[in-house]
Amino acid sequence: MTHSYSHLLPPAWKSQVKGWLDEDTPSFDYGGFVVGEAPRDAFLLGKGSRRAVLAGVPFVDEIFRLLDCTVEWHVTEGDEFEPVKHIATVRGKARFLLLGERVALNVLARCSGIATASKRIKDLAQSYGFRGIIAGTRKTTPGFRLVEKYGMLVGGIDPHRFDLSSMIMLKDNHIWSSGSITAAIARARQVGGFSLRLDVEVRDEVEADEAIAAGADIVMLDNIEGSELVSVARRLRERWTGEGRKFLLETSGGITESNLRERAIAEIDILSTSSVHQSVPHIDFSLKIQIPPG
Numbered sequence: 038m039t040h041s042y043s044h045l046l047p048p049a050w051k052s053q054v055k056g057w058l059d060e061d062t063p064s065f066d067y068g069g070f071v072v073g074e075a076p077r078d079a080f081l082l083g084k085g086s087r088r089a090v091l092a093g094v095p096f097v098d099e100i101f102r103l104l105d106c107t108v109e110w111h112v113t114e115g116d117e118f119e120p121v122k123h124i125a126t127v128r129g130k131a132r133f134l135l136l137g138e139r140v141a142l143n144v145l146a147r148c149s150g151i152a153t154a155s156k157r158i159k160d161l162a163q164s165y166g167f168r169g170i171i172a173g174t175r176k177t178t179p180g181f182r183l184v185e186k187y188g189m190l191v192g193g194i195d196p197h198r199f200d201l202s203s204m205i206m207l208k209d210n211h212i213w214s215s216g217s218i219t220a221a222i223a224r225a226r227q228v229g230g231f232s233l234r235l236d237v238e239v240r241d242e243v244e245a246d247e248a249i250a251a252g253a254d255i256v257m258l259d260n261i262e263g264s265e266l267v268s269v270a271r272r273l274r275e276r277w278t279g280e281g282r283k284f285l286l287e288t289s290g291g292i293t294e295s296n297l298r299e300r301a302i303a304e305i306d307i308l309s310t311s312s313v314h315q316s317v318p319h320i321d322f323s324l325k326i327q328i329p330p331g
Contacts, residue, residue, distance in 0.1 A: 041114070042190050043095035050183060054099045057140050069132030077326050079134050081108075081125040084321040088117050090156050091124065092191035093148030096184060097141045104133040115152070115191050124322070131326060138324045146319035147181075148188040153320060154313040155192025158294055162308065167301035172197040172309040174289070185314050197309055198236075205229045206236045206257075218244060222251040236287065242269045249273070249282050255307065260290035263299050270304035 083089060094114040101108050106129025112118050127134060159171045172195035177185045186196040198204040205225045207218075215221035218237060225235055236255040237248040248256050261269060270286050277284070287307035288300050300308055 041095075042187060045190070046095060046183070046187075050095075051099055053183065054096060055103060057144070058100065058103060058136070061140050062136060066132065066136060068135055072131040072135060074130040074132055076129070077131045077134060077329075079127045079138075079324050079326045080123055081127060082323050082325060083112070083118050083120050083122040083124045084323060085120045088119055088153075089149055089320045090115065090117050090152040090192055091145075091149055092152035092188045093145045093184065096144045096148070096187075097125075100137045100141045100144070101127055101129065101133075104137045105129055106133055106137065117156075120321075127324065134324070134326060142322050142324060144184060145322050148184050148191070149320040149322075150317045151185055151188030151314045152192035154317045155189050155194040158297065158310065158313055159193050161294055161297055162301040165298050165301045166303070167305075167308070168303075169301075169305055170195050170307045172307055173314055174309055174311040175200070176311040176315055189313065192313070194313065195307075204234050204236060206238070208238045209240075212238075218247045219251040222248070222253060226252065238289075242272065245269065245273055246276070249277055249284050252282075253284060255285045255287050257287040257289055257309075258305075261288065262291075262296070266300065267302055267304060270302070274304060 083091070091112050091114050094110060098108050106127055109126045109128070110124070111126070112122065112124050118124065127137075155171075155173070162171055173186070173189045174197055182199070186199060189196040198206065207221045207225060212218050212221050215224060218239070222235060222237065229235065234254040235252070236257055237253040238257045238259045239245045239248055240259060241261070245256050245258065256273070258266060258269060266288060273286065285306040286304065287309060288305050289309040292300050292308060292310040293312045297308075
């Protein structure tokens with residue numbers, strides 16, 4: 038049974054949507070005064086020049102619900118469409134349609150852009166034979182993380198940790214401040230307990246061995262590439278097999294579609310990249326009010 042990803046959204050998400058509308062019209066709606074309150078239909082069109090994945094449906098629904106409008110979707114969220122495509126029909130009073138127009142289009146464009154990029158890199162990795170996890174990162178826009186992580190899910194990849202409380206990740210600054218990888222892991226375990234996984238960033242094979250010995254659940258081989266990545270990952274697997282240590286290997290740092298093949302290797306469990314949400318092209322949408330005949 039297929040479930041909507043909207044069921045994951047936290048209780049506070051609707052207040053976020055209201056905040057977007059409040060920000061966009063903080064005082065008088067001059068354009069709304071011009072068009073008035075005649076009932077109208079508006080066509081939501083998916084444009085651009087390439088196939089795209091639709092994502093962001095619950096946010097658009099809530100934007101227009103707050104404005105007493107209804108949305109009839111003609112494309113299912115998560116499906117790909119070819120432009121130009123009639124994505125949905127929005128019905129309501131003219132001024133309310135225009136009040137929600139730009140906020141809805143901006144959210145849909147960003148969320149769909151992330152979903153499209155996520156699906157593309159996942160499909161490309163799988164075409165290279167990669168069977169591990171493709172994940173995003175926490176390099177998201179403050180205040181807009183919920184939408185961006187949602188887009189990753191709709192695009193079919195792992196959103197990685199949602200925030201600092203979701204998983205313990207120890208990076209170079211944590212380790213330097215603690216004195217060593219072993220000390221940093223010990224302190225993290227003291228407060229994180231058994232329920233949180235521990236992901237440790239390492240710069241080389243020696244640091245990876247220390248992290249595994251100290252009990253890291255995930256070892257992130259940061260900015261290790263090419264043949265070195267393959268050889269380091271293989272030696273770690275061979276050396277720790279039978280030692281009773283269970284761990285995942287993650288590769289991260291500068292991964293894009295152009296260099297994906299050399300990083301999407303069988304020895305790696307997790308491939309994390311911000312290329313699916315940072316500087317990703319938006320998908321072009323427009324909302325066109327239909328003039329009734331006569």
